[in-house]
Amino acid sequence: MTETTTAPAAPLTAGAPATPGEAVPRRRRRRLTPGRVLAWAVMILLLLVTLFPFYWMLRTALSSNGALYANSTSLLPVDFSWGGFERVFGLQSTEEAIAQGGSGASIDFWLYLRNSVVVATVVTACQVFFSAMAAYAFSRLRWRGRNAVFGVFLLSLMVPAIFTLLPNFILVRELGLIDTLLGIMLPGLFMTPFAIFFLRQFFMNVSTEVEEAALIDGASKVRVFFAIIIPMSVGPIATISILTYIGSWNDYFWPLMVSYTDDSRVLTVALGNFNAQSPQTGPDWAGLMAATLVAALPMILLFLVFARRIVNSIGFSGIK
Numbered sequence: 085m086t087e088t089t090t091a092p093a094a095p096l097t098a099g100a101p102a103t104p105g106e107a108v109p110r111r112r113r114r115r116l117t118p119g120r121v122l123a124w125a126v127m128i129l130l131l132l133v134t135l136f137p138f139y140w141m142l143r144t145a146l147s148s149n150g151a152l153y154a155n156s157t158s159l160l161p162v163d164f165s166w167g168g169f170e171r172v173f174g175l176q177s178t179e180e181a182i183a184q185g186g187s188g189a190s191i192d193f194w195l196y197l198r199n200s201v202v203v204a205t206v207v208t209a210c211q212v213f214f215s216a217m218a219a220y221a222f223s224r225l226r227w228r229g230r231n232a233v234f235g236v237f238l239l240s241l242m243v244p245a246i247f248t249l250l251p252n253f254i255l256v257r258e259l260g261l262i263d264t265l266l267g268i269m270l271p272g273l274f275m276t277p278f279a280i281f282f283l284r285q286f287f288m289n290v291s292t293e294v295e296e297a298a299l300i301d302g303a304s305k306v307r308v309f310f311a312i313i314i315p316m317s318v319g320p321i322a323t324i325s326i327l328t329y330i331g332s333w334n335d336y337f338w339p340l341m342v343s344y345t346d347d348s349r350v351l352t353v354a355l356g357n358f359n360a361q362s363p364q365t366g367p368d369w370a371g372l373m374a375a376t377l378v379a380a381l382p383m384i385l386l387f388l389v390f391a392r393r394i395v396n397s398i399g400f401s402g403i404k
Contacts, residue, residue, distance in 0.1 A: 138384075145169065145374035149184060152369055168374035184370075192346055193375075196354040200379075203265055203339075203350055204332040207272050212325050215275040216317075219283035220309050224295070234284075237277045246337075253341055263344045272332065279324050286320040287313065326390050330383050351379045 143161050144152065151163035167184040170176045172193055176184070221227075222234050252271045261267030290313065298308050314321070336352040343349045355375050 141373045141377050144369055145377050147370055149368060149370050165370070168368075168370035168372075169378070171368070171371040172375045172378055191354070191375075193354075193378075195346060196349055196351045199265060199349060200333060200351040203268050204329050207269050207332045208325050208329045210269075210273045211275060211279060211328055212321060215279035215324070216283050216314070216321060217309070218275055218280045219287055220313060222280065223284045223287035224292075224313075225305070237280055241277045241281075249338065249341065252338070256342060262342060263348050264342075265348050267342045268339050268348065268350065271338065276328075279328065282324050283317070283320060286317055290316055322390070326386060330387065333383055355379060 143159070145168045146161040146164055146166070148163035148165045148167065155162045165184070167176065167180075171181050171184075172191065174191055174193060222230060248271070256262060256267045256270060259267075259270075261270060294312055294316075295308050298312055299305075303311070334352065335350075336356075339348075339350045339353050340356070343353060346354075355372070
C-alpha cells in the first residue's frame with residue numbers, strides 16, 4: 085500500500101489573489117502612539133487658532149451693535165441681525181442704519197468692488213505677461229551679462245516695499261495720475277522680481293527638445309514662446325496669476341496714498357473710510373466686520389479652489 089504525500093500549500097503572497105476558503109490578509113493598521121496623538125492635537129489646535137478670527141468676524145457681522153457692547157464675550161451672534169450686511173450693500177435707509185448703530189452715511193460698495201476688480205485684473209494680466217517674457221529671456225536666451233542682470237533683479241527682492249512708495253508717488257504725481265485707477269496700477273503694472281524668479285525656475289526645467297525642433301523648422305523665438313512655452317507652462321502661470329491677484333486685491337497703503345475720491349477708491353481703502361464714518365456712540369463693528377468679510381471672501385474662495393495647484397507649482401519650481 086503506497087502512501088501519497090501532498091506538497092505543502094504555497095504561502096499566500098500579497099500580490100497573489102486569494103482562493104476560495106482562504107482568509108484575505110488585512111492591511112495592518114498604524115499603531116496609535118503618544119507621539120502621533122500629540123501631533124494630531126497640535127495640528128487641530130493650530131487649525132482652530134487659524135480659523136477662529138474668521139469665525140469671530142462672522143459672529144460680529146451677524147450681531148447687533150447695541151447687543152455687542154452688552155454681551156461682548158458671547159461665542160454666538162448676539163441679537164442675530166443682517167443689519168451689518170444691509171448697511172454694506174446700501175439696503176438700509178439712513179434712519180434704520182442710525183437706529184442699528186451705523187453712521188447713516190451712504191456707501192457705494194459696488195463702485196469700490198468694481199474698482200478693485202479692475203485694478204487687480206489689469207495688474208495681474210500685465211504683470212504676469214511681462215514677467216513671463218522676462219523669465220523666458222533669462223532662462224532660454226543667451227546674451228552677455230544675463231546672470232549679472234538677473235542677480236540685480238534678485239537683489240531688488242531685499243529692498244523693503246515701503247522704500248519705493250515715495251519715489252513712486254512723485255513719479256505718479258508728475259505724470260498727473262493722482263486719484264486715478266491707472267495711478268494705482270502703474271507701480272505693479274509691468275513686472276516683479278518674484279514673478280520673474282518663479283517663472284524662470286519653471287522654464288529652466290522644461291525640456292528643450294521641442295523648442296529646438298521648432299527652431300530647426302524655422303520658428304522664431306517669439307513664436308516658440310507663445311506657441312510652445314506658454315501652453316506648456318499653464319500651471320505655473322496660473323499659480324503666479326492667482327498670487328498676484330490676491331496681492332493686488334489686498335494692497336492697501338499704496339491705493340490709500342494715491343486715491344482721494346470714490347471714483348478711484350478700492351475696496352480695501354473704502355473699509356478704512358467705513359470705520360472713519362463711525363457714529364459718536366462707537367464703531368460700527370457689525371458693519372465693519374460684514375464689509376471685511378465680503379471683501380475677503382472672494383480671495384478666500386479663490387485660494388481654496390486653487391490651493392493644491394499653488395502648492396504643487398511652487399514645489400516643482402524649486403522654491404523652498
